[in-house]
Amino acid sequence: MADSTSLLYATLLVPVAWLAIGLLGLVRGRSVLWVGRILFPLGTLAGLTLGFTALAGLGAPTESLTLPLGLAQFAFHIRLDALAWFFLLLIGFTSAGIGVFSAGYFRAGEGTAPGLLCLQYHVFLASMAVVVMADDAYLFLVAWETMALSSYFLVTTQHRLPEIRRAGFIYLLIAHLGAIGILLCFGVMQGGNWQFTFEAMRAAQLTPVWASAAFFLALFGFGAKAGLVPLHVWLPEAHPAAPSPVSALMSGVMLEIAIYGVLRVTFDLLHVQLWWWGLVTLGLGLFTALFGVVFAAVQTDMKRLLAYSSIENIGIIFLGVGLTVIFHAFHMPLLAALALAATLYHCLNHAFSKSLLFLSTGSVLHATRERSLGKLGGLIHRMPWVAWLALVGTLAIAGLPPLNGFVSEWLLLQAFLFTPDLPHSYVNMLLPMGAAALALVAALAAYVMVKFYGVIFLGQPRESSLREAQDCGRLERIGLLWLAAGCVLLGIFPVPLLALLNNVSRGLLGASLGTQLQHWWLLAPIAPERAAYSPAVFLLSTVVLVAAVVLGVRRFYHGRVRKAAPWGCGFPLLTPRMQDTAEGFGQPIRQIFEPFFRMQRALPSPFDTSPHYRVQVEDHFWYALYAPIAGLVRRISSLAGAVQQGRISVYLLYSFLTLVALLAFAL
């Protein structure tokens, strides 16, 4: 069909345009005006094009193409099916918001020169798009590694600080571990015919053992990129280190690309899905979600908090993937389609709302130069734009109706509620507990978001310097508005998008939620009498209720309202430092979930005139898993180093022993 072919070419042009824009950044690398006012908006335009093309492409038939590029035996293959279109849509629309924001955000004198930053940023975007389009292992891995490298350089923008270099190194290390997993996964999936196109992999017939090996290698490889526990350690290090638009791009888009990889391998390239894979994925996802949200609750750095919140969301997404695998393996197509729709929807939600929050922390950071929650507060008066738009993001992430976060979590819970129908006694007994844990995670996520928003934007400024904070510029506002609008639209009109997602699930699972999505205003995934949700009605009734209350209060108390200072509990010397702090707010979680943490407290002595209380909350995984591995590597290398004695007689002995051994062998 000519129409979908032209869509394919339009899509191919976008990464090329991004690369060209990146290279143009080098032309006048020091000029903020050139890079910020011309190139970044152009990149945004390309992103929008990609988004709208993908929106049109979601309904179009699958198209593929062999590019005249690559090595002789490994030509680059491109293929665009509904899954790829969906993730291109995610990349396009999210990067559009982040691009506008970046245009106003990057300034001179912050580490890497603006031109170079522009190159890295656009190469990063282009490589993510190419990962999604790739239809052979070679192009996929080339794009994947380009993505890892360009994002590494973006993370280490302020490379003069040693802790940022360290964060970048950890990120690069884990990224490479993951890449090895993916490489091995492709090696297993070619199934002995040494064809590395995805077409050949789809045709390969693997034994269950090898299929399981491929699946778990993929889970390891893509999980490392997504931040699945215990491969999550790079996230809380890299996100605070990176500039905020980069954090937004990495958290909002790159993590979802890893999910794309898992979906592509599991449902498209592998020809069988075993139900216990789903159980393992679901368990890992659940643990990751709980782990992430509990750690987010005790953070005192706003970007670290968001990084842990990303881990939580990735956990929820993996939960959905696991549920999809289970339903699909037990041949329950409708429920599998429901779980997949919830998973994909959550990817999109997370992309929009997490980018929005990371960008607003960027604005806060620029206005106050402060990342620590303990030194912020009361910014809603100084930065109303950022504060109100960030509120949309926090509500969305917290999963409150009528915003988007609620839709996907509700769909996921609905899918969970059908697990008792599974034809496997243990699984259908165990899984409802997963639903309970998901509810716990959602509630804790709301708690975390109350902390995030309350400490930064509400209350009194904790430092006097915060009174000089300026609201963000016009371009940044547009970026934030775009993303916030996305959150609201996705929340209020879920049905049209879910109808488009049917194409994805038809392609991957051979089933869809087709007939359940007849009314645009009513979301009833299985049957209206079982459960239904209508965000528009919810919004309308909320608005009516609030308006009625406001009118009622005005009517009955009109003229009798007086303004006075709030009651200070009889204590006249209140200072802003007496507000609830981030540490204080997280304290109950620290108590309840104590086994999760590795805490070091330093309590002041009673006679200290300027007492300091210090508590350090760390991750068990670092000490229980990573430190022993690092120690083992060091020991092995020192053992290998012991061979090098520096004494001539020892070297002579080596050659002598080799001679004797070889002679003895010849004997």
Next chain:
Amino acid sequence: MPTLAFSSQLINLCAALLLLLSFAMLAQRRVLTLVDLFAMQGGTLFVSIIVVAWSTGQPHLYYSAALTLILKVILLPLILHHLIRRLGAQWESETLLNTPITMLAGLLLVIFAFTLAQPISQLANTVTRGTLGIALAVVMLAFLMMITRRKAVTQVIGFLAMENGLFFAATSATYGMPMVVELGVALDVLVSMVILGIFFFHIREQFDSLDLHNMESLKED
């Protein structure tokens, strides 16, 4: 021309002497005496080559014998004597292994060399076939000496002694190598001697000692 039995007796005697001298070198800690022992080893080698040449009527072995006499019995010991006196390196400071253990290790090596040489000797049909094991043992003992000593001079002597063992192996197993190869090897030994002599002076200038222990600090830590 003597009978083959007699000449093979003579060669066996030379071989035994070579082995004995190797053990003597392994135990000897005075460097000047070591050079003398090395010269004696060269002399024994010379005699054995003469005997082989005489009994088998291989004329080119006479040249080889002359080369051995000039190089290993006269020239190299003279150079070494000269060097050691100028460097004041008469005494080996200490060995890495004490003498009895070194001797025991040497014993084991000889046994190893003989077991190794046995199948090869049975294939050979030359008069000298019983001596291949001894030649191998001489090579290994010289190697052992290089490992256990610390002074650069002794290591060079060990290296030259190894070369003796190889020469002996060549003559005993195959009636000597082709002349070109022998000339080349002889020249190599001479050149390496000169180069090592220069190195000795440089090492001493650098560390005020010829003890190789000092060179361990060159290792990167």
